[in-house]
Amino acid sequence: MKQVLIIEDDNNIAALERDYLQLNGFKVDIEQEGVSGLKKALLGIYDVVVVDLMLPGKDGYGIVKEIRDKFEIPIIIVSAKNEDIDKIRGLGFGADDYLTKPFSPAELVARIKSHIIRYERLSGKKVALELISHKAMEIQTDSHKVFVNGKEVLLTTKEYELLVFLASNPNIVFTKDQIFSNIWGEDYCGDTATVAVHIQKLRKKIEKDSGNPDYIETIWGTGYRFNS
Known part of the structure; x- marks a missing residue:
């Protein structure tokens, strides 16, 4: 602990x-x-x-x-x-x-x-095995592998970090600014528009229907929430 x-x-x-x-x-x-x-x-x-x-x-x-x-x-x-x-x-x-x-x-x-x-x-410290499971999704944080319905999903580094951040904090609404600060950092040369782009790409890989997502929900006017 x-x-x-x-x-x-x-x-x-x-x-x-x-x-x-x-x-x-x-x-x-x-x-x-x-x-x-x-x-x-x-x-x-x-x-x-x-x-x-x-x-x-x-x-x-x-x-x-x-x-x-x-x-x-x-x-x-x-x-x-x-x-x-x-x-x-x-x-x-x-x-x-x-x-x-x-x-x-x-x-x-x-x-x-x-x-x-x-x-x-x-x-260089070994991070203890942590399994994050939600519905049909399983995230193995020691190996950085993600499975949906038993099938491995290949993600980029930022897509993976974004997914782990949201899945580790289920049912909490985060603004784009909060997500951007946590994943890209305040010193990153970019803007919060990249958050929406990465969310869209991530949905195409993990959602059965990216237009009607089960996991990453858009809270209009606020940000995003991961539904457990």
Whole structure:
């Protein structure tokens, strides 16, 4: 079970983050003060640290820097500070991601899962076998193989990453911006139009009728949802 440390002084936000993460199979600890939060983070037992910037005792920037000096684990900043300079500074200190309050807790969970997968892939750690099954679809994440009705479906890298992201977060509506940020990253030279293109290609490969999809549903005016 993956462990997440939340360093957040707002009880309501911390509890909301914890509840969503626990529902998705994570073990969660909460610290509400900067110094104690950093001390716990440096124990080296966590897979991800989620940290606010404005904290009593020690601010989030210092926490991020000290964690990054010792560990390469994913660090996600969640803050009400929404100026570009704050984001640039936080990422510059070593954070992997930056979410601005208010935010969707489902998006936080999705980003945490995505960063864990990337970290384990880049660090060479073996990712434990995970089988994602929905209806007639089976995704084998260790071998990156997808089967529909027992027949293997060949996907491009981005199509696979898109499918895993959506299938790992069933029944949650994601906007094109959220999907684009999680799959392509904010530094990618492109726009959200590529999301619709990849969804269309993916549907042709996994859906019995791409015009009337069973799995990836379009929520008009909002985005997409994977139906489990």
